[in-house]
Amino acid sequence: MSKQFMFDALRQAIDEEMLNNQRVFVLGEDIGHYGGSYKVTKDLHVKYGDLRILDTPIAENSFTGMAIGAAMTGLRPIVEGMNMSFLLLAFNQISNNAGMLRYTSGGNFSIPLVIRGPGGVGRQLGAEHSQRLEAYFQAIPGLKIVACSTPYNAKGLLKSAIRDDNPVIFFEHVLLYNLQEDLPDSEYFLPLDKAEIVREGNELTIITYSRMRYHVTQAVDVLMQEGYNPEVIDLISLKPIDIETVSKSIKKTHKVIIVEECMKTGGIGAELIAQINDHCFDYLDAPVIRLSSQDIPTPYNGTLEKATVIHPQQIIEAAKNLVGIKI
Structure with a gap:
């Protein structure tokens, strides 16, 4: 290594x-x-x-x-x-x-x-x-x-x-x-069509990919400290979507949050929601929550740029609202 x-x-x-x-x-x-x-x-x-x-x-x-x-x-x-x-x-x-x-x-x-x-x-x-x-x-x-x-x-x-x-x-x-x-020092290959279960949990499923994996990880660290138990999936394959791994998780947790840097309209999250509805609708206890970037060109201004993408606090709040505040 x-x-x-x-x-x-x-x-x-x-x-x-x-x-x-x-x-x-x-x-x-x-x-x-x-x-x-x-x-x-x-x-x-x-x-x-x-x-x-x-x-x-x-x-x-x-x-x-x-x-x-x-x-x-x-x-x-x-x-x-x-x-x-x-x-x-x-x-x-x-x-x-x-x-x-x-x-x-x-x-x-x-x-x-x-x-x-x-x-x-x-x-x-x-x-x-x-x-x-x-x-x-x-x-x-x-x-x-x-x-x-x-x-x-x-x-x-x-x-x-x-x-x-x-x-x-x-x-x-x-x-x-x-x-x-x-x-690893030895050669290895990974499949192009498989998602990765970053963290196993049973309370809700958080699906993400690319850089947002790290915003989700920061949010999950806080949620775990407060007693929540989320499952985290890194899609990795955006086409084809590994709906089998996603479905297996949803059948366990019954609640879903999608976190993406893609635009909300017509984004990866939109396609993912469609596939979840096709395959897992009867297993959902609540509508899928989609946290996506704003539908605007990304500003050059640093403060405005930050405001266009999703950040850990938004993920934390969405998870708490979906599961219910723990006392």
Whole structure:
């Protein structure tokens, strides 16, 4: 075991998979000699050369299309979005090509492609650099969507994503790169379609993902001190949603809070509520509570930015209202 930052865990995953398979390569803006905006590809160009760690022009639509074409020919590209918001410029390529080509070619082509990079609300990055695109991509058929949340799951999930024969959108939160955790020295993989039970409990189910996992953890620490016993689930897989794990928890607790950084309207929480109603409606003792970001562009002003996202105190209050104040 050795303690690693999240950006190092991601770098190790890429390094190990590039060493294992010469068809794996990385492309994106400033990923080569500069090492990436968050140093996920630092020094990899020295080891693998400039054709496997490929610096691209500022042309997201073009290099994403090139990566999809490379995947069709049998290579395994990893596209780094310097900021995931920039990939809106490649939305056509991702939706009409990456998501559909396996189907529209009658299975003649597979698209083993990973699109990864930082997203979410940072610290005063402004509206265009603080977007949460998971809901944008969730409606696209043919994609898998993963949101890592710890150094451990970041490495195991990215290695699995690189080996998957389907296009995977891999979200890393901009404020989690400096998290540290002990990682195994031996190789490991994690499933792309499974949620993680962060804490077992029997009083209510709190479902979250990405950075909000840590806001939920802070809230749960307070709730436990006051005698509450919540179960916490980190979705990890945003598409497909692991409704089996979610359903099993709800059948035990009968109460649900969803905590997300995504926007409320049309967000991941909205889809999750729909699936919960489809599978678990008869087990609910109360309506599902959804704590989501405000439906506005993220302000640059720090105080206003903070007000747009959910914080631990709001989670604590929601849990108490749902379960009932304990005396």
